[in-house]
Amino acid sequence: MSYVGIIITFVFIENFILTKFLGLCPFIGVSKNTESAVGMGFAVTFVMSLASLTTWAIQKLILVPLGLEFLQTITFILVIATLVQLVEMIIQKISAPLYKALGIYLPLITTNCAVLGIALIAVRSNYNAFESFVAGFSAGLGFLLAILLMSTIREKLENEWVPKPFRGVPIAFITGGLMALAFMAFDKALLRNLIG
């Protein structure tokens, strides 16, 4: 599959949040204001791209030659946890307010199933190193797109009249559901039409 195909697939057609429903915790938790949502999106993108690249290397260079594919989950989690720790340190150093805004959700990227998801999907699809990296990066972009859309909608909702029982998280769930419905319009047929 071409790189353009991979990008379109993971940003739109198989958007991790809106069609695969992975990594919903930060999607609801950090989407209250755009600034921290974008920060979260970039943090996840960074972790996803590096994680899929590193896990590709570990899979091809260590696990397959040694016949240890059954260790996939544990080694991949190890890689992701390390990367998240690294990102946490970098963010704390570079931008203390962003670190504060992300709060508990930053270490929770560790257990964000979207990150492990892209690592496993990239391995299963037999991507080469660069394709894995592109897949991870575009899955992260898809996450960024979804959380950015969500946060701008939620910021607008703050000023709207919402029936009392729906205020806060309930209306966010409904919004997310409607966005997911909209994203169902992107499918494989669209990809075929676009790049043949």
Next chain:
Amino acid sequence: MIFMKILWAFLSVGLLGALFGVGLFIASRFFAVKKDERIQRVEEALPGLNCGACGFAGCESYAEAIVTGEDTALDLCKPGGPDTAAELGRIMGREVEMSGEKLVAQVHCRGGKETSEYDFEYEGIEDCNAAALLYGGAKRCPYGCLGLGSCIKVCPVNAIDYDEDGLVWVDRELCISCGKCIDVCPTGVMKWIPYDADTIVACNSTDKGGVVRKYCKVGCIGCGKCTRSSPDGGFVVENFLAHIDYSKGGERDSAVEACPTKCIIKIVENTMTGESAQPLEAVAAQDSHESD
């Protein structure tokens, strides 16, 4: 063969883990963030209640604001009072101006089931704001205490409770002046009074006297007798409701006597005297019950 596999599995995961560990150690050295040690000391000096009375999210963020922002006032911590402010001034090496006297919150309503008229029986969620959404509460008086205890639940130090008459009352000894009860109260019947206030007008109704009389036996009817019988007591009647200007230090006992509806009550030893006084033994029993 199988042993080799176990060995390889052990070695590869172990080595990877060690490698990542060392990598993180180096990175943590590289990205170390220097924290001002005064933040730690300021945080220790603060009470640590995280009540938010200072306007910051909690004691930690207030401590950070004090150390990083030069113009953050040091006397914002109401629970800590002057002692904490002085301690903060010592740590930061800055002069502290003490702001005013200590204020405590108090419920300005003594209308209970016997004394006030109720339009209906409220059986919804036990929350004043929920009750207030339904025709402004079950009480006909729209200004009074709804008595469902939202303030009791929100109080971080359990200073508020029902007294012997089943009415909400604030223990001024326990109150830390955080103002959470005042924010949560839907009718605004919870108001600030000075800590050493000896008398309060226990009513919040700005309706005309005749209207108040119809729905409450202990409401202020705005007759103005208190202003005449205690001219130095600082009583002011505005919108058919008496207020006390606590900066006037005159005697107020004759106003308590003169008040026809007995809504002006005397605060003695953290309780009140007047029509609905608690016997002192009952207060003692309640206190020992609370300390259990």
